[in-house]
Amino acid sequence: MDVNTKDISTQSFDVLVIGAGGAGLRAAIESRSRGLGTAVICKSLYGKAHTVMAEGGVAAALGNVYSEDNWKVHFRDTVRGGKMLNNWRMAQLHAQEAPDRVLELEAWGALFDRTDDGRILQRDFGGHRYARLAHVGDRTGLEMIRTLQDKATSVGIEVFMEHKILRILTDANGNACGALGYTRPSGQFVLFKAKAIVLATGGIGRSWKYTSNSWESTGDGHALAFSAGADMIDMECVQFHPTGMVWPLSVRGLLVTEGVRGDGGALLNSENQRFMFNYIPEMFRAETAETEEEADRWYDDHASARRTPDLLPRDEVARAINAEVKAGRGSPHGGVFLDIASRRTPEYIKRRLPSMYSQFLELAGVDITREPMEVGPTCHYMMGGVRVDADTAATTVPGLFAAGEVAGGMHGANRLGGNSLSDLIVFGRRAGIGAADYAEGLTGTVEPEVSQATEAASEALSPFSREGGESPYRIHADLQECMQTLVGIIRTETELIQALDEISKLKDRASKVSVQGGREYNPAWNLATDLPSMLAVSEMVARGALDRKESRGGHTRDDYPSPDPEFAKVNLVQRLQDGKHTVQPEPLPEMPDELKALFEDDHAGQAPKEDH
Amino acid sequence: MTEVTMNIWRGDSSGGSFYEYKLERVEGEVVLDVVHRIQATLAPDLACRWNCKAGKCGSCSAEIDGKPSLMCMTRMDTLPNDKITITPMKTFPIIRDLVTDVSFNYVMARQIPPFTPGDPEPDGTYRMQQIDIDRAQEFHKCIECFLCQDVCHVIRDHEVNKLYYAGPRFFVKLASLDMHPLDTVDRRELIRQHLGLGFCNITKCCTEVCPEHIKITDNAIIPLKERVVDSSYDPIAWLGRKIRRKVKYTVEQAYALAPAQVAPTALDRVSATAIDDEGKS
Numbered sequence: 001m002d003v004n005t006k007d008i009s010t011q012s013f014d015v016l017v018i019g020a021g022g023a024g025l026r027a028a029i030e031s032r033s034r035g036l037g038t039a040v041i042c043k044s045l046y047g048k049a050h051t052v053m054a055e056g057g058v059a060a061a062l063g064n065v066y067s068e069d070n071w072k073v074h075f076r077d078t079v080r081g082g083k084m085l086n087n088w089r090m091a092q093l094h095a096q097e098a099p100d101r102v103l104e105l106e107a108w109g110a111l112f113d114r115t116d117d118g119r120i121l122q123r124d125f126g127g128h129r130y131a132r133l134a135h136v137g138d139r140t141g142l143e144m145i146r147t148l149q150d151k152a153t154s155v156g157i158e159v160f161m162e163h164k165i166l167r168i169l170t171d172a173n174g175n176a177c178g179a180l181g182y183t184r185p186s187g188q189f190v191l192f193k194a195k196a197i198v199l200a201t202g203g204i205g206r207s208w209k210y211t212s213n214s215w216e217s218t219g220d221g222h223a224l225a226f227s228a229g230a231d232m233i234d235m236e237c238v239q240f241h242p243t244g245m246v247w248p249l250s251v252r253g254l255l256v257t258e259g260v261r262g263d264g265g266a267l268l269n270s271e272n273q274r275f276m277f278n279y280i281p282e283m284f285r286a287e288t289a290e291t292e293e294e295a296d297r298w299y300d301d302h303a304s305a306r307r308t309p310d311l312l313p314r315d316e317v318a319r320a321i322n323a324e325v326k327a328g329r330g331s332p333h334g335g336v337f338l339d340i341a342s343r344r345t346p347e348y349i350k351r352r353l354p355s356m357y358s359q360f361l362e363l364a365g366v367d368i369t370r371e372p373m374e375v376g377p378t379c380h381y382m383m384g385g386v387r388v389d390a391d392t393a394a395t396t397v398p399g400l401f402a403a404g405e406v407a408g409g410m411h412g413a414n415r416l417g418g419n420s421l422s423d424l425i426v427f428g429r430r431a432g433i434g435a436a437d438y439a440e441g442l443t444g445t446v447e448p449e450v451s452q453a454t455e456a457a458s459e460a461l462s463p464f465s466r467e468g469g470e471s472p473y474r475i476h477a478d479l480q481e482c483m484q485t486l487v488g489i490i491r492t493e494t495e496l497i498q499a500l501d502e503i504s505k506l507k508d509r510a511s512k513v514s515v516q517g518g519r520e521y522n523p524a525w526n527l528a529t530d531l532p533s534m535l536a537v538s539e540m541v542a543r544g545a546l547d548r549k550e551s552r553g554g555h556t557r558d559d560y561p562s563p564d565p566e567f568a569k570v571n572l573v574q575r576l577q578d579g580k581h582t583v584q585p586e587p588l589p590e591m592p593d594e595l596k597a598l599f600e601d602d603h604a605g606q607a608p609k610e611d612h
Numbered sequence: 613m614t615e616v617t618m619n620i621w622r623g624d625s626s627g628g629s630f631y632e633y634k635l636e637r638v639e640g641e642v643v644l645d646v647v648h649r650i651q652a653t654l655a656p657d658l659a660c661r662w663n664c665k666a667g668k669c670g671s672c673s674a675e676i677d678g679k680p681s682l683m684c685m686t687r688m689d690t691l692p693n694d695k696i697t698i699t700p701m702k703t704f705p706i707i708r709d710l711v712t713d714v715s716f717n718y719v720m721a722r723q724i725p726p727f728t729p730g731d732p733e734p735d736g737t738y739r740m741q742q743i744d745i746d747r748a749q750e751f752h753k754c755i756e757c758f759l760c761q762d763v764c765h766v767i768r769d770h771e772v773n774k775l776y777y778a779g780p781r782f783f784v785k786l787a788s789l790d791m792h793p794l795d796t797v798d799r800r801e802l803i804r805q806h807l808g809l810g811f812c813n814i815t816k817c818c819t820e821v822c823p824e825h826i827k828i829t830d831n832a833i834i835p836l837k838e839r840v841v842d843s844s845y846d847p848i849a850w851l852g853r854k855i856r857r858k859v860k861y862t863v864e865q866a867y868a869l870a871p872a873q874v875a876p877t878a879l880d881r882v883s884a885t886a887i888d889d890e891g892k893s
């Protein structure tokens with residue numbers, strides 16, 4: 001079906017932000033506050049983006065609970081948690097700027113839980129040496145998105161709700177200067193012209209069967225950037241959160257916050273053992289408790305006791321749970337037990353974890369103040385993503401910026417809990433500045449190639465003109481099955497090759513789907529237009545996983561079970577080169593000596609000196 | 613294995629009717645799961661909104677057997693009948709099937725002068741005691757599912773009132789701003805004259821449907837009514853304000869302090885203008 005320009009309406013802005021979660025809104029606020037015409041595109045309604053589901057908190061070395069905390073400790077925790085694969089400059093900026101960004105949210109109206117002296121309370125989380133997560137019970141993401149939403153409204157940002165972007169448009173010189181999408185209520189196409197574009201589209205979880213992600217997380221930004229020619233890094237590094245719900249089946253994968261363990265919950269197997277004591281890796285042995293007594297004492301006293309192994313970084317805990325279940329020591333529905341009922345009072349649990357309490361009570365009929373939860377790993381977060389310049393969030397495509405989950409590098413091979421919310425506001429702001437600077441520096445008019453837009457629109461409409469093809473729901477289900485079984489927590493070469501073969505068949509099937517009905521709010525058509533993103537991202541994950549012949553962070557290879565020091569020095573970069581999809585190792589940016597020094601004196605419990 | 617019949621309203625702004633879908637029951641499912649199974653098998657183009665499927669985003673609002681509810685938090689085994697009826701929210705215009713146009717709410721959000729804090733402590737940060745923010749934190753739990761707006765008879769049964777009435781969601785918002793320890797704006801005249809707090813006759817329907825269990829009527833609306841009435845009609849309170857040291861910003865000052873005027877988007881420009889004009893007349 002051919003589409004001509006008459007069928008496409010046009011909107012023009014200085015800065016276009018694709019994605020209305022934490023990073024997108026923060027970028028838009030920054031750009032708009034500089035006086036630039038700024039639009040935000042939401043895939044859903046305004047304020048429903050996936051940020052809303054973040055539970056535990058936002059990590060920032062405010063030092064309100066432990067005054068020993070500072071950005072260097074946070075930086076070191078982040079890079080060790082990321083198994084040294086992080087972009088050092090991003091990790092540094094993140095640790096340095098997160099406190100200011102959190103305080104800024106407070107000045108914009110956010111109400112974080114308080115310490116006794118009226119400052120922002122901080123909670124313990126996996127991999128963070130000190131209690132560091134500013135939080136609001138277990139609904140921190142909601143507080144954050146509503147605060148940013150109100151701020152964005154007050155500075156006058158144009159919001160396009162329920163729009164799906166199909167393609168980033170470039171001008172004749174290859175500079176990004178527009179985007180083509182459609183609005184879901186009417187199905188009409190819209191061409192957005194902009195001097196600069198910020199991608200803030202979030203994650204990719206919907207390609208897996210069991211995921212904590214909502215329907216929006218189809219990796220649109222990853223796919224858009226890749227097809228626009230941007231470099232992608234470390235796409236094999238996918239985080240499986242150790243604690244998702246496992247029962248009932250219909251809610252399998254739904255997130256159970258790490259805050260349960262941060263606030264005293266312990267993991268148990270079917271033999272009632274705290275099995276995490278058997279899975280302490282060498283890298284973290286010096287700073288992890290050896291006995292249950294020490295682990296329990298640590299909650300109140302970080303000075304004389306070391307942290308509980310229940311709060312090891314997420315990759316370690318997810319692998320441990322996976323191993324326990326495989327060894328036959330799992331819970332009845334194929335997870336393990338997470339017990340806070342026998343360890344904290346009902347009043348404490350309801351005050352600290354109100355949404356966990358109601359989530360389990362209402363969806364599983366489990367009262368978490370009286371009985372343990374059943375939990376297991378769930379696909380949660382994409383560490384890999386678009387390669388960006390740390391300071392400006394610029395991608396390798398001129399005019400295109402990226403922030404938040406869609407950007408790679410910040411979290412290395414494994415993200416620490418709480419570091420994503422801080423990532424959003426630190427790099428959201430930087431992307432806003434980067435895009436605004438770029439837009440202000442441009443002269444002349446912005447002219448995206450119209451043929452790209454009409455081509456993308458025609459392609460999107462093609463499922464309507466085909467008869468007798470498969471349903472997009474069927475292909476989506478098969479893709480989820482494929483990624484869950486073949487590109488899950490533990491990977492092997494044979495399975496990854498099989499996965500790539502299946503993805504290629506699924507791509508072929510997806511190119512022949514049929515959709516009935518009209519364009520107005522048609523979920524089958526919407527899914528059909530999401531499939532290309534999911535398939536592109538799935539392929540990138542599998543190809544990266546095949547080439548990274550080692551185990552590191554979220555990427556675990558059964559056939560290469562150890563980390564390989566050679567792979568520690570490289571990002572796996574994927575890009576389209578002359579129409580060909582390539583994967584190649586490229587050296588990580590070299591960390592300066594003064595930061596390297598932070599990793600040399602590994603004395604557990606001792607903070608690097610603050611001299612900044 | 614037992615069967616269930618889902619009786620779902622389908623159509624668009626020009627009209628519609630009920631369609632029946634028969635499916636097997638699956639243990640532990642919520643209504644949204646069944647709607648998804650209908651989409652995957654029987655009616656691929658059945659339109660509904662959803663996002664988180666965990667009661668955290670407030671997207672999948674609908675009326676289940678007549679009761680405004682979140683589809684993702686309504687377990688099938690809590691519904692007694694073998695035939696379950698789902699209709700879209702009645703208060704808002706239909707887009708398609710179970711999807712309604714809720715832009716009224718986003719327009720209303722723009723009428724509220726933004727949070728405007730006072731000066732911070734000398735170190736540049738703020739201090740607040742937990743006990744002073746407990747109530748406002750209750751209001752911040754709102755997930756904007758708009759079920760309270762849907763059930764409120766002031767706008768559910770009287771379309772014209774949408775021009776003069778913010779609705780329970782925004783009374784909760786206004787109460788949260790009013791009770792925020794750092795905020796400095798006095799919005800009481802705006803609430804009384806333009807946002808229609810007086811229309812609410814505290815039937816508590818909003819409280820009953822709130823999936824976050826916010827005590828909308830008792831904790832937000834009634835205290836807000838008391839403060840608004842005090843400010844307008846109580847001579848002693850009026851005198852007290854005159855001699856009180858700390859002066860709050862007026863609504864106009866708050867708008868001026870915001871980095872930019874609250875501006876409607878392309879989506880709601882037309883209706884926003886209508887509300888502005890009517891509200892002032």
